[in-house]
Amino acid sequence: MRAYAELSPSPRSIMTPGPVEVDPRVLRALSYPILGQFDPEFTALMNDTMEMLRLVFRTDNRWAYPVDGTSRSGIEAALTSLIEPGDKVLVPIYGRFGHLLHEIAERCGAEVVTLEQAWGRVFDPADIADAIRRERPQLVAVVHGETSTGRVQPLDGIGAACRETDALLVVDAVATLGGMPVETDAWQLDAVVGGSQKCLSVPSGMAPITYNARAEAKILARKRVERGLRVPGMANLEPAEGRRFIQSNYLDLAQLQDYWSAARLNHHTEMTCMLYGLREGLRIALQEGLEARWARHRRHEAALVAGLEAMGMRLFGDSSCKMAVVTCVEIPEGIDGESVRAMLLSMFGIEIANSFGPLKGRIWRIGTMGYSCRRDNVLRLLGAFEAVLARHGASVKTGAAVQAALDVYEAGEIE
Incomplete structure (x- = not known):
């Protein structure tokens, strides 16, 4: 019988747009003893997590x-719970993950209308607002930070147009939550999905989500209580008349919110250790302070960009809409991008990323996210990148x- 070696992953500096390095305090939290999912000590941790997510x-x-x-489970839960077959859905696409929103909405049975922008640019919010008024969709789904292109879509004003037309606005903030401003209430966003493995520096495996009363009204109109949980006298077992129940069981926000409510109606076994990790990641973000955290990401981005440009590298995309947490670098002509990544x-x-679709083989993507967003990482990457490029003849x-x-x-040092 084969003897398997003890697990010992190599230490890495992960400078991709996700996953990123996990904060050591989060790793410690993941190792704590298991609690039962209905243990009052554990449900108190659930309540803490909800409070911190609101912040x-x-x-x-x-x-x-x-x-x-x-x-992706959070994105799919939001869209599956909010899109009924036949709903018109507007998706502005400016990179790979806009296409993903299109794909999921289509699988939900929506009539999907798209706007498309060249990769490396974003939309004027007024153009999206005009399309909302013209198309009158039931739902608008948009990516806030598009990691495939390193661009961030301004959202201010889009929510107001959705309120005018009674459309719901769902935002993919997976890559920006915890690293760049995400103003759910100020921007009038109805549902927002984040990610654990990017700027929050928690392992992949949980998708933070929030939604308001407008979204909840549609979710509850489609609510169906699982048959094995029904008890005599329970109300609202099936959706409202003429409404289609949410197709997914696992990704059913109507059932999930019952579990996260004081009722604690069982849905699935909660991921105990992952919740420990997410709670700790949120605590760390709030301890640092969101404004200070956003400033840290901007500072290290500025140092990275200055170094790349001084080296003679060309950055990809419209600089006016660049994400603070992802920097896209054009691969010089005649250079094997994958060979450079492999040598790094x-x-x-040090790990950096390639890209997708029309940008595959054309750019590298460098992430400065969460715990990976540190001075030592930026300086090590610049020195190593320069050496490897020179080695490849660039x-x-x-x-x-x-x-x-x-x-x-030195102009304004931050750790």
Whole structure:
């Protein structure tokens, strides 16, 4: 019988747009003893998590809790619970994950209308608002931070147009929550989905979500109580007349909110250790302070960009809508992008990302997210990147990158 080696993953500097390095305090929290999912000590942790999520989402919504699963599970839970077959859904697409929203909405039976923008640019919010008034959709689904292109879509004003037309606005903030401003209430967002494995520096496996009373009204109109949980006298067992029940059982927000409510109506076994980790990640973010955390991400982005430009690299995309947490770099002509990535990983233990679709083989994507967003990571990456590019025959200004980054840090140093 084969003897399997003890697990010992190699240490890495993960500079991708996710997953990122996990804060050591989160790793410690993941190791704590298991509690039962209805143990009062555990349900108190659930309540803490809801309170902290409201603060991070910048909302007074009643509902703010994690969906158990990767970030896509939260997106699918929101869309599956809010889209009924035949609903018109508007999706503005400016990268890979806008196409994902289109894909999921289509699978929900929606009539999908899309707007498309060239990858590397975003929409004028007024153009989206005009399309909402023209198309009169039941739901608008938009990506806030598009990691495939490194761009961030301004959202201010889109929510107001949705309120005018009685449409629901669902936002994918997976890549921005905890690293860039996400103003759920101020921007009039009806449902927002975040990610644990990006700017919150928690392992992948939970998708924070929040939604308001407008979204909840549609969710409850489609509510169906699972047959094995029904007891005599229970009300509202089936959806309202003429409404279609939510197709998914696992990703049914009507049932999930019953579990997260004081009723604690059983749905599935909660991911105990992952909740410990998410709670700790949220606590750390709030301890740092959201404004200070956003400023930290901007500072390290500025140092990274200064170093890359001093080296002679070209950045991809419209700089006016660049994400603070993702930097896209054009691969120089004649350079094998995958070979560069492989050498960075094998020789320096640093991982950066390639891209998708029309940008595959054209750009590298560098993440400065959460716990990975640190001065030592930025400086090590710049030095290693310069060395590897030179080794591959690229024309780079050696010695300039780290000095340019140090100039940024010395002008206003932040750890």
